[in-house]
Amino acid sequence: MVFLAAGAANLAFGYWYVTIAYRPFARRVRELEQSRARVVDDSAARLRQIERDLHDGAQAQMVAVAMKLGLATKRLGGIIDETGQTDLERVLELVAAAHRGAKEAITELRDLCHGIHPPVLDQGLGIALTTLAARSDLPVELIVDLPERPSAAIETIAYFCAAELLANVAKHSGARHATLEVVHVPELLRLRVSDDGCGGARVENRGGLAGLADRIGTVDGRLQVASPPGGPTVVTVELPLHA
Template sequence: MWLSTPSIGRVARSIRPARHDTMIAVTTTTASLRVFPREWTRTLLRPLRRDAWRVYLFFLLAALSALAGVVYLFAAGMAAALLLATLIGVPLLALIVLTGRGWNRLYRRVVRLTGVDIEAPPPFDRRSTWWATIGAALTDPVGWRSLGFVVLHSVLLTPLGFALVMGAFIALTAIGSPAVYLVTGEPFMTLGRPVDSLPVYLLLALGGLIGLYTVAWAVIGVSGLDVWLARSLLGATDRDRRVRRLERARSEVADDAAATLRRVERDLHDGTQARLITVAMALARAEEHFAAADTDRARALVCDALANTKETIAELRDIVRGIRPPALDLGLDAAVQTLAARAPVPVDVSVDLGVRPSLGVETMAYFCVAELLANVSRHSAADRASVSLRSDPQELRITVADNGSGGVRIGEGSGLTGLRDRLAMLDGTLSIDSPDGGPTVVTVTVPLGARR
């Protein structure tokens, strides 16, 4: 049956996309086939890459330290066991525990050969008296964890290190056997009987290459296990990191409080106090004019004093608002509603405070919302925003979202760096999800503080 021209056009249009899709599928498959062997090649050649040689050096040093650890543990254990019943035994045991910190520092430096940097544990806290220092040493968790690492490291690396080093030596000997046979002309290896054949030595060399490659992978694997063990036992724990963060936050709180006091003192001295002095001087002059029956001049001075008084009251109100906003007296819900009403863009507010935060957390939450809404109006080009506050017995969660251009990053002039640092003072966190093109979602979590 003959097809009309429109029918032929429809058939052609239906065929073209199919051919186009097929070409795309072939291209994608080809690209994946190109990437696949490249990754496999990188994996297979890993024992020959430059960073692998640093791992081999680390393994040799780790094996030597394991032998030294065996000797040290044996000598220290024997000395502590023999002298523990005497007065010397207790200080000696404390010294042994403290030497664990020396092993800790030494091995963390060795691990750097692999490109891993283990965070240092907190330093030892020396006490005021000798006996208190001994007691602190005996209960030092870092020292005991470090000694535990020395035990596990020595038990693991001593036999494995010996076996792998011997395996590498045997493999290298087999690889060089054809050259030695050609130079000496005499058999020097035996396989049940002396080998006096060059083809056999060539086969041994091939087996030596395979064995050396296998030993290299084993060294990489054992080194990775040893590094994982070191990171688990030698580095700072999550508790140590939290203590350091809180100590740093405490110092920042002290600095921030001192800066706030200086700012308030400067504002009161340079602004409010100067205006009050001007008011007092104007009233004194007005009193003189009243006494001289110059009522017009006196009335003008009183009017100036009244104007200065109003401006002084406004400055005082701003200073007080900067310390703690009066809107918080009605609760965080009402204060955030006030911020949303003042925002240049429409803001939807959702509040569910099942547990009310402490006064300090409420103040911090208020300034967080104020800063984030200010960023929305200044930088995002959004026409809509939302604020959500949720609390449970553990924490307060604040979420500020907008439909702006996105691309928000900490440290790019948006004030988020300072906000993150202030939140750290209360052990709070700030996270940002802001892909280019938007939307932007900023989430703040902070503990509730002391219950009311």
């Protein structure tokens, strides 16, 4: 809506001047700036967390693996020099520990990569959500109707929204069943997660839903939460098809 504010007439020159104020547009610009600022801060925090996870987790595991394999190598050298059976048993322990550490490091690296970009998204959002629903801790009914594939950025946002919402259902709702629906509506992708849990979900500062709202807001999407006490809870995400 455009608001017109007419100024006083200038009788000497015989004209009116009009001031046009685009108030809602300016407010929307401020909201987008604030939303993007929060997302930038969140992205920076996520990058710092990834760095810490790599340093304290996978990197530390690989360092430990290298040290254990180094000790095992020395022990093997001792065996070659005929130092005895005890060293052989210790070598086996070191190699077994190194093997476990290597597998744990691989798992951590896989989880980190999955948190940045799930490889299953390369096959499309429908397949990615099918995999996500199958791995859920509670039964999930999946409804997918996507005749047109969204852009990569929208697919990523939709996937992480679905993952976060299903995780919330499993952790907090006490639900026995959930429904994940992703459909194409005119000009939009609509994602909806509903459950038969206890209700009471709401958007709180620094909460998981607030983080989702900020991420959705960066592409001019919308988050709606309906969760009366006693349930059911229905969370709806609307995203543009392309960003």
